[in-house]
Amino acid sequence: MEGQHDGDPDPNSNVPIFRLDSDILGRIFSLNADLDNFTTSTGLDNNSHKLHPLNITRHSSQVCDRWRKLIIGCSSIWAGLIDLDVLNAQAHENWMNEVMRRTGQSLLTVIGFKELGPHPGAKELFISLLTDHWWRVRKFQAVVRPSKFDSTLWDTLWTTPSPHLEEFILLESTRFDLFPSKPRSDALFADHAPSLRIFRCTNIGFNYRASWIPQLRSITIQAPLNVQKALDVLSRTRNLEELRFEDVGIRNPMPIDRSRVDLPKVHRIQGTATLGTALTILEKISPSAVCELGLHVDHSQSDAPEIEASLKALLLIVSRFIENHLIAQEQDAPECAVATDFGSFAYTSPHNGRAAREPSFMVNLTYNAIPIDEIFPATYRKAVAHLRFLHNAAFSGFKDNTLDNFLLSLTCLKTLQLSQHAVTQIFELFQKNATVFPLLSMLQLRFSPGEQLVGETRLSLVSFLLGRKSAGIPVDILDIADWNGERPDWIQLSFLEEVVGLKVFWCADGVDGEYICGSGSPEKLDFCQLSG
Template sequence: MQNTNDCQLSRTTKRCAVDALPPELLLVIFLNNTELVDNWDDHRLTTARYTSQVSRKWRSLILASASIWGRLLNIRKIGQATDEWREELRSRVGDAMLWITGEMLHTCSRPFLTTLLKEKWANVQIFDIVIYQLDPLVEIWPILQSKAPNLEFFAVEAYSSPTLPVIPPIFDDVAPRLRHFQGRPMQSVIPFSPAAPWLTNLRSISFSRTHTVYFIFSVLKSAPLLEMVVIIGSKYLPAEAVTTGEAANALSILLPRLKRLRIHQRHFTEVFSLLKHIKAPPCSLVVTWMRGLETGRSPDIEKTNAVSVEWVSAFVNDHQAKSIILELPEDASRYPLGSSNAHFLSIAVGMPEDSRQIPSFAAEIYIDHSSGYSALRELATCPGLSSVQRLTLVRMPPAAGKELVSLYQAFSSVTELVIDRCCHDNIQAFQLYDSLGSQHRVSIFPLLQTVQVRGCNNFSMFVGSLLDFLEYRARVGSPVLLLDLGEDFDEGFTEDQKIRLRQIDGLVVSKPRNVC
């Protein structure tokens, strides 16, 4: 029989499996721990320090690796450190490629950043910082005007608007490896030329409220490899400063690799110009908070609605969308400056791999104008709608039930209908316009099996139309099998309503346990 002390000894002297790995593989693991995360929650530097204290072997490997320390230059974390530690960190980076990230919150981090950039700007691979004051940006700007031979990612968010000299140009026009150029769109003050040679290799770019559509077009013509474009406006931009891009109307901007286009708070005429002239494969489009529609000319509004539907149709057809959300904003007053009465119907599209995730496509149709519903009815001709299996209707206006019958009929494969804070007129339309055709054929959602009701604040007015719809479906031979009332449902049924539900063959009602 083995001695107990021998067992104890063998356990304490047994080598850790990770420690048995070769140094080269350990370094790969340590480098993986330095990969960038959200700057608001960046503990990579702390992780590296703790890792170096695990064993002598790990410590020697980490301290000797300039590549590890070169990736850990988070300005916010460095600003919280002592002067001695900042100097130690600067000595450890050696000649490695540098990843400089984070917010400049502490004045003590400013000289560290300036000195580091003066010494090693040519080694900077990632530069992604937030600056809250004017002076630091002005101080480092001459350095940013130097050649950047290794720079791959550049993003600066500056909460001030200094006038920066444009000669020499940023990066001195030399940044051959640059792939991502972001001025942090809401607060961009970084000047650059639309003819800069480094634009040719970009994969993503963002434009701020100061960039006109004509400038944007000029840049996009120089950047054919772009995969993501972000264009941000501002609710504070005066109306007379809005540019429609008429000077660029003859242009076709070819972006064959574009995967995502986001447009936020831009005047609707600018949105039209962008969507009309950018020629790209069906890609993810997110358009939000268009401005100026409530005072716009009818022909211009019609053109904007029509081109938006063209992008929706192309995306749905190409990506075989499984989920679509039609939603009216909860609070129209959220729309900026003069848009308090605006009503935009948002069309959000989910992807086949997970129809319940945040949609990768969202466009807005202005339905306070007659062309809005016309454009949506035009969407009904989109063949791809027949692949949608889950349709969600959120706060749909009363008129939508009657106006969008042809659109609803195009969703021929929907098996799950989610009704979220909609009025009873909508569900009445599903029954009324079916019954006008034939009592024995369902033309709206013929494959429907599940109805979910969410957030119904006035269920007593809605429930009658809901029961009528469920009874109608059963009567014509296309019964709903599951009525899901959700966890937030807190109203009960009357005895008469319970009887009606029980008389619908095959219907299962799912509701919270505390609701009768």
């Protein structure tokens, strides 16, 4: 590592961290400076900047002389910390200039999602990154406002080679055209971006036969591409692993005839589009057998035959995606989770490696119930161990006539998560078939903020629990929480005292609570009294 020079012995050298080897310290500093997994630049947490990697790195460099030499001497650490949101929040531009100076000639990671700061230095820094330092940008993620820049500034993106660029994400914060109104025929990055792997950009028209397109691993298809051009671009991306499409073809006719596009390495497709666009793209591509799917489809509320036919065709494609994925996973005997609500369906395999547990499949349709019994293969329903059933009374008029058949087929279900409206639906199903969910051991109730238990739900809940106990298949645990995972402070559950032996679990302020019904203290379940 550049600049590894030990300073004078530190007075705190008996502390273990001060005795670490310089290489180990350098590795720790590099990990602390990692922006890739730091998402608070979006501004969701106003206090997040205190823990921002740039600020942590700055404070670490002030601990002692040895640390300062190590950190300041490593230009790659600073080059990975160009967060415009944090730098623009500074009262003066001196710190911006100092950070850029410390980057030396190292490859830059640049991110920024907010309005530029009030002082001229903020805008000057952004312009300098595009005009003076673009050749060494490795990652670029930014959201910009059209009014802030002369459109000629963006000429840099076409005229400057990008030999080290790996990720390029540039979005508008409005619907106005940020870039030249007439699409340019030349390729972005002077047709030289040999390392580019991730590409997402709004409203840039350019030569879609650029030399760097075949090497992409992730692409987001957006305006001004129509569906035909989108498929043309995809036909050149055989190394693609992730496909996203948004608002493609809204004002463009669907392609009439085109051969299928083979995308053998694509393992994830994420789309937000109209019904016609989503159907056309999914019909015309062939991803890998284990491809996951996230889809939000917006269509008009209509009983027109052509709409019904398109919906049926789309759901058939979704069903094929799910079945192919399950066939590929069959050897692992997955114990999976399914979620259903009005107009939505999600399936999550425990083998999904994402820390956030992103569903393997998620489909949302506006103005339409999803016939879950038709899209989830019957052969694999024994793998469904967890079900989120969160139907809302407001959409009770949109009924899925296949739902009961699907629920009755879940013979290995262990955990059932319900909304208040869904409690009544499950009890009605139980009345028709007392052996539904024979292995069910945990019931989870999820409440919206301020939501009260209505009388019908109380009756349905206690009747369902007592009925299962009488049938010899009792529910052992009732877990209650609001959408934040905390105990709802506005409900009374003391009526559950008669379900003797039922364990009620909750969490309040990070502390777990438990009550066994029939213990003689039902007031512990009246949370509105406890919160008062």
